[in-house]
Amino acid sequence: MNIDFIKLMEPTAALVNTLNHWGNDMYLKPLTQPNPSKEALEQKNVLTIEDIIQKLEYQHTFLIYLENQLIGEMxxxxxxxxxxRKETGTAWISISIGxxxxxxxxxxxxxxxxxxxQVRKHxxxxxxxxxxxxxxxxxxxxxxxGYQEIGRIENFTYYDGGMRADIRMEKRM
Structure with a gap:
């Protein structure tokens, strides 16, 4: 299994299309983004190249490739x-296998x-x-x-007919 990780430096139209496809996939959307209501879950979201460029100003993004095919991002x-927990020197991480x-x-x-x-290198x-x-x-x-639960935010996201909790976890490096 050949897996590669590439730091995103400059988004392309093709990448934006892929991210929009994943972001609106009704299997993935409930798992990867908070949805305050059924309507929000069902609403189509559209990212632009400009949106991604703006995110790259503060977010370190890596594309995940399997056998040279883009399959996810983190x-x-x-x-x-x-x-x-508002502790200086904390990385908030995210991963999605699209x-x-x-x-x-x-x-x-x-x-x-x-x-x-990558977080350790930082x-x-x-x-x-x-x-x-x-x-x-x-x-x-x-x-x-090795991540441990540090708290829950109840009624955080809509899923399957009701509001569900967001579990917050941490790991010390």
């Missing part, structure tokens, strides 16, 4: 406002190890993340990699 942001053929093969594990290595001492309570594969992965 990122970290240093000390964002939405941290549960293509179904990339799921269930251990790629998320390998990708998170790579992302943690000399950050702590990682925090949020995972929705119904995303059991992600919860299992984070626990396997």
């Amino acid at each position: 990122s970290y942001t240093v000390d964002p406002e939405h941290l549960l 293509e179904s053929e990339g799921r269930g093969k251990g790629i998320g594990f390998i990708a998170l190890e790579y992302l943690e290595e 000399n950050l001492q702590r990682i925090e993340l949020g995972v929705f309570e119904f995303n059991t594969p992600a919860l299992k992965l984070y626990k396997k990699l």
Whole structure:
């Protein structure tokens, strides 16, 4: 299995199309972004190249390739406002395997190890993340990699007929 990680420096129209496809996929959308209502979940979101360029000013983004095919993306942001524990030197991480053929093969594990290595190179001492309570594969992965629950934000996102919690987890480097 040939997996590559490439730091995103300059987005292309093709990448924007792929990210918009993943961002509006009704399997992925509930797992990867908070949706305050059923209407928000069902609403189509559209990113532009400018949106991504703006994000790259504060977010370190890496594209995940399997056998030279783009299958996902991951990122970290240093000390964002939405941290549960406001500790300086914290990386907020995010990962999404957008293509179904990339799921269930251990790629998320390998990708998170790579992302943690990038965080260490940035000399950050702590990682925090949020995972929705119904995303059991992600919860299992984070626990396997040593992340511990530090809190919950109840009624955070809409899923399957009701509001669900966001579980906040951390790992010390």
